[in-house]
Amino acid sequence: MSVKKPSHEEEEFFAQVEEEKIKEQGDHAALRQAAQQAEQLRLAHWMHCPKCGNELTETRFRGMRIDQCGWCGGVYLDRAEFTKLAGHGEGVLHAVLGELLTPKG
Numbered sequence: 001m002s003v004k005k006p007s008h009e010e011e012e013f014f015a016q017v018e019e020e021k022i023k024e025q026g027d028h029a030a031l032r033q034a035a036q037q038a039e040q041l042r043l044a045h046w047m048h049c050p051k052c053g054n055e056l057t058e059t060r061f062r063g064m065r066i067d068q069c070g071w072c073g074g075v076y077l078d079r080a081e082f083t084k085l086a087g088h089g090e091g092v093l094h095a096v097l098g099e100l101l102t103p104k105g
């Protein structure tokens with residue numbers, strides 16, 4: 001029984017298929033690594049003050065839960081919270097900000 005030697009075209013075809021497979025695996029590995037790094041960053045920064053890096057704690061304010069830094073006093077609102085506060089007519093946002101910036105005794 002003889003084994004037929006692959007033609008040059010067949011060798012090129014299989015080499016190309018193998019090369020594409022390796023590239024695809026590389027792309028998937030790079031995407032997986034990027035996703036892992038993004039998740040690590042998210043976990044490292046979650047509920048930490050972007051200004052000083054200390055922990056944020058949830059505080060109730062006007063029926064909402066907002067995030068406040070216990071160290072520098074920074075207050076952080078997500079988009080929904082900000083929209084809710086700012087959307088109550090002219091002058092309300094100013095009053096809210098003034099209230100937030102007043103030191104609590």
Ligand SMILES: [Zn+2]
Binds near residue numbers: 049050052053070074
């Ligand atoms: Zn802070």
